[in-house]
Amino acid sequence: MRVPGDLLFRGGSTVRLLLTCLLLASGSISVAADPIQVTETDERVFIETSALKAQINKRGYVTGVYRQTFVDKATGFRDAGFGLDIADWIMEPGSDEAYRDRLDEELVYRFGNLYHGDRPKRSIEGPQICTQAKVMDPHVVRGKDFVAVRQQFRYRTAAPGKKTGSLWTQWIVFPQGKRYFISMDRIDAVNDSDAMFLRVDMPGHIRHSDGDTFEKIYLSYHGEIPSSEFFEDFAPDAKFNYRRDSNPVPERFIRAYRLRDPETGRQGPWLAGMTLDPDVVHEAWCHQRGYVCMIEEFGGRPVKAGESFSAAFIVGYFDSIDEMHRVYDEHHGTTGLTVTADGWKLTGPAVD
Structure with missing residues (x-):
């Protein structure tokens, strides 16, 4: 871009400011983005990128992103539930009724x-990590244009005949400039199972009163659902339930809700949770039980002690379903x- 020399000479600071703006607009020069801000206390990790704010708890209700701290800076909206990518038990199909009296409650x-x-x-294996682990020691990795947080927990209770000690690992990556995070939950198993799965909240539950916090839900395997469908409680298998053994595996596995200011x-x-390989989803619930419950189970295939299984996700804000x-x-x-x-990298396959 050319600017007359006499204009530069005469214009002083005003012209220099104008010139800088023109150069920025033309792409001739660039300004580095602000670094990602990370603050740690004894209680939590605070993260702020150019697009998002989030908190990860070290104590109390742990795993994933802590409830209603995931802020979209473009709109000011935040998640409407109890947290995002929240981890629970390792499970399998079948009843515990025959030995329930010997189980940890x-x-x-x-x-x-x-x-x-x-x-x-x-x-x-248990416990339900989010409510019973109580304490986490997150490990923070700072990269050039991202911040990542790793959390881990070894399960400490087990059903009769099963061992304790399977390792849950969660990575959450916050890329600079993106309105979403990338995450992974992985189990390194110490037990055998014909159909082991991990239960998570994906993206997370929705707290509401007659739909005041959300307008509608989008399930890629079902379509759009108005909030009025969730005014009364219903069981998870009554409607909007996905099961790999009885439903076609969809091209994409996305669960999202359109926020609204109550x-x-x-x-x-939209606040969406995307499971990036649809085939890993064993079952997914979207039902009303005082709030909209968005439980997802991934795995559900044979696992031997010493093996692992995992799922990767994208969770964040979007302006449209097409996006x-x-x-x-x-x-x-x-x-x-x-x-x-x-750096960070998404990988596969589902079972290593």
Whole structure:
């Protein structure tokens, strides 16, 4: 870009400012983005990128991104639930009724109710990490244009005949400038199972009163659902339930809700949780039980002690379903996530 020399000479600071703006607009010069801010206390990790704010708890209710701290700086909206990518038990199909009296109460899984539906399932190892682990020691990795957080926990209770000690690992990567994070949950198993799976909240539950915090839900395997469908409680297997053994595996596995301001009714962005390999999903619930419950189970295939399984996700804010699809397709088919200070990479396959 050319600027007359006499204009530069006469214009002083005003012209220099104008010139800088013109050069920026033309792409002739660039300004480095602000670095990602990370602050740690004894209680939590605070993260702020150019696009997002988030907190990860070290104590109390742990795993994933802590409830209502995930802020979209473009719109000011935040998540409406109890947290994002929250981890629970290692489980398998089948009933625990024959040995329920010998189980740690925390491992008992009751079915045939509005909370869990009619499908028998049982815990292999516990506790429910999010509510019972109580303390985490997150490891923070700072890269050139991202920050990542690793959390780990060894399960300490088990069903009769099962060992304790399987390792849960979660990576969460916050790339600079993106309105979403990339995450992975992985289990390194110490037990055998014909159909082991991990239960997570994906993207997370929705707290609401007659749909005041969300306008509608989008399930890629079902379509759009108005919030009015969630005014009354219903069981997870009553409707909007996905099961790999009885439903076609969809091209994409996306679960999202369109936020709205409960005070003004203003429409917000979509908050989506994407499981990047649809085939790893064993079952996924979207039902009402005082709040919209968005539980997802991944795995559900044979695992031997010493083996591992994982799923990779993208969780964040989007302005449209088309935008979700575009981002999903860029990362489709991945199940793992590796991170070093030099960078991060989505990987596969589902079972290593």
